Amino acid sequence: MLITGIKSRPVYDELTPMASGLIHLAAGQGSGGKALVRLLRAMTPEQLAATTVLYSTESFTGQNYLIDLQQFKVRDLAVFPTNADAVSGLDAYLATAKMGTRLYLTGSEGFIGTSMQVATSYGMNRDEVLREHAGSFVRRVWCAHCGHYSENVTHRIFECPGCELNLIVRDHYSGRLAAFQGVKADSEVPGEMPENEELDT
Amino acid sequence: MSESQHGALRLRVKRIEAVTPEINRYTFGAADGSWLPPFSGGSHITVLIPADGDTRRNAYSLMSSPYDTSEYQIAVRRVDDGKRGSLAMHTNVREGDILLAGIPANLFPVSKHARHHLFIAGGVGITPVFAQLEELSLKGSSFELHLAVRGPEHAALGHELKERYGERVTLYGHDGESRLNTMDVLAGRPLGTHAYVCGPTRMIDDVVNSAHALGWSDSNIHFERFEDLGSTGDPFSVTLARSGAVIEVSPEQSLLEAVEEAGHKLPYLCRGGACGECETEVLELDGTIDHRDDWLSESDRATCKLIMPCVSRATCTKLVINA
Numbered sequence: 001m002l003i004t005g006i007k008s009r010p011v012y013d014e015l016t017p018m019a020s021g022l023i024h025l026a027a028g029q030g031s032g033g034k035a036l037v038r039l040l041r042a043m044t045p046e047q048l049a050a051t052t053v054l055y056s057t058e059s060f061t062g063q064n065y066l067i068d069l070q071q072f073k074v075r076d077l078a079v080f081p082t083n084a085d086a087v088s089g090l091d092a093y094l095a096t097a098k099m100g101t102r103l104y105l106t107g108s109e110g111f112i113g114t115s116m117q118v119a120t121s122y123g124m125n126r127d128e129v130l131r132e133h134a135g136s137f138v139r140r141v142w143c144a145h146c147g148h149y150s151e152n153v154t155h156r157i158f159e160c161p162g163c164e165l166n167l168i169v170r171d172h173y174s175g176r177l178a179a180f181q182g183v184k185a186d187s188e189v190p191g192e193m194p195e196n197e198e199l200d201t
Numbered sequence: 202m203s204e205s206q207h208g209a210l211r212l213r214v215k216r217i218e219a220v221t222p223e224i225n226r227y228t229f230g231a232a233d234g235s236w237l238p239p240f241s242g243g244s245h246i247t248v249l250i251p252a253d254g255d256t257r258r259n260a261y262s263l264m265s266s267p268y269d270t271s272e273y274q275i276a277v278r279r280v281d282d283g284k285r286g287s288l289a290m291h292t293n294v295r296e297g298d299i300l301l302a303g304i305p306a307n308l309f310p311v312s313k314h315a316r317h318h319l320f321i322a323g324g325v326g327i328t329p330v331f332a333q334l335e336e337l338s339l340k341g342s343s344f345e346l347h348l349a350v351r352g353p354e355h356a357a358l359g360h361e362l363k364e365r366y367g368e369r370v371t372l373y374g375h376d377g378e379s380r381l382n383t384m385d386v387l388a389g390r391p392l393g394t395h396a397y398v399c400g401p402t403r404m405i406d407d408v409v410n411s412a413h414a415l416g417w418s419d420s421n422i423h424f425e426r427f428e429d430l431g432s433t434g435d436p437f438s439v440t441l442a443r444s445g446a447v448i449e450v451s452p453e454q455s456l457l458e459a460v461e462e463a464g465h466k467l468p469y470l471c472r473g474g475a476c477g478e479c480e481t482e483v484l485e486l487d488g489t490i491d492h493r494d495d496w497l498s499e500s501d502r503a504t505c506k507l508i509m510p511c512v513s514r515a516t517c518t519k520l521v522i523n524a
Contacts, residue, residue: 020418
């Protein structure tokens with residue numbers, strides 16, 4: 001688990017079965033599959049029978065745990081080709097979910113963050129959700145100028161695909177937007193760029 | 202806005218109505234005719250009630266509209282064997298009288314994030330819900346109320362709410378037969394539902410246990426106890442460390458009341474063991490503390506290093522508190 005000095009970045013948990021819940025929904029992406037496997041191993045047969053797994057095979061690092069996940073006798077395992085599809089699948093599931101449901105999220109920060117936006121829109125509380133980060137800490141960045149969201153940003157300076165400005169990625173994470181903030185890199189002195197660096201990926 | 206006197210509001214009793222055989226509704230205005238401080242649904246005020254030469258400080262939920270601060274309304278159930286504060290309200294207070302009260306505080310607010318609000322109340326526990334429903338109704342929020350009463354003669358407040366909110370209100374016991382089943386009411390609710398319960402301890406425990414059994418997490422369960430937790434019991438004495446004063450707590454009064462009667466001050470807000478404002482350090486103890494609050498954690502209780510003077514007592518030969 002990466003330690004950073006970024007206070008606004010979420011503090012992530014470790015996925016373990018929440019025994020107080022009656023229905024379990026586990027959504028993961030890429031290398032998050034490893035945490036899902038560990039979670040399902042820790043569950044009782046009754047909990048597994050009450051568990052739905054949503055898994056996206058999209059991965060920044062190329063990890064795929066689908067075969068391992070298929071070994072468990074869960075109520076349902078739904079597989080999605082992209083993270084965006086998995087988040088839509090989560091939305092559709094939560095639309096009819098009842099009180100007593102517990103949500104487990106694991107994968108990249110962008111996947112966890114956008115899934116959390118959906119969970120929050122259904123009024124889920126922090127004591128109903130566990131989040132475990134997996135894989136690289138690539139950042140999801142929101143452009144303060146055009147509002148474009150860029151996934152998997154790895155460097156401090158990058159060109160916004162939305163407005164083509166050179167952005168500097170600030171160490172400020174917004175839970176509401178589920179993204180770090182990007183602002184114009186040479187706003188003080190036009191043309192004078194700060195030094196580029198690889199982010200804490 | 203109405204001026205306060207030593208932090209207390211001067212309220213004139215504008216109207217007294219008997220709404221059930223045991224409950225009176227009191228309507229107050231500011232004694233100087235001005236506006237009263239605003240409040241949110243679920244708030245209460247502490248009313249200073251002259252009784253038997255003493256002053257009782259009883260907390261009552263505000264049941265009038267939070268959007269009308271020209272008046273406050275409270276409902277008082279007469280408890281004949283209590284500390285006689287409610288009895289004094291029923292027998293001594295007349296329309297036109299002036300009473301002192303604290304400014305409103307809210308320990309039972311509605312959730313800002315709920316997608317649906319589910320209220321369960323019993324008897325006089327309905328009072329905070331009056332103001333909460335008014336608030337939610339004006340905001341256009343989704344809500345429903347399940348109210349249990351002991352019989353037709355106790356159902357007047359429930360009928361008032363039924364009149365206002367129609368299908369969203371379900372009454373139980375008003376016909377002498379229907380009964381509230383909390384499992385049925387709580388089962389199958391959509392995500393983001395918040396439950397609020399106000400009533401006797403048995404009802405609160407029942408709702409909390411049912412919600413837990415259905416897998417609800419604690420952040421979606423809200424409750425307020427209206428029963429006087431009754432800080433009555435065996436007498437004991439307490440020493441205030443800062444002044445060295447030794448104070449006798451009689452069987453009929455709380456530690457907080459005894460300290461106030463002796464002319465000392467302790468911080469307080471709810472006077473019902475809920476808010477934590479009066480939490481006081483225990484410096485010396487020969488005996489045990491009888492914790493009666495909803496504030497301290499199990500580990501705090503076990504170590505006996507803290508006491509809530511508004512409700513808790515002690516069985517001891519020596520008690521010194523940091524006050």
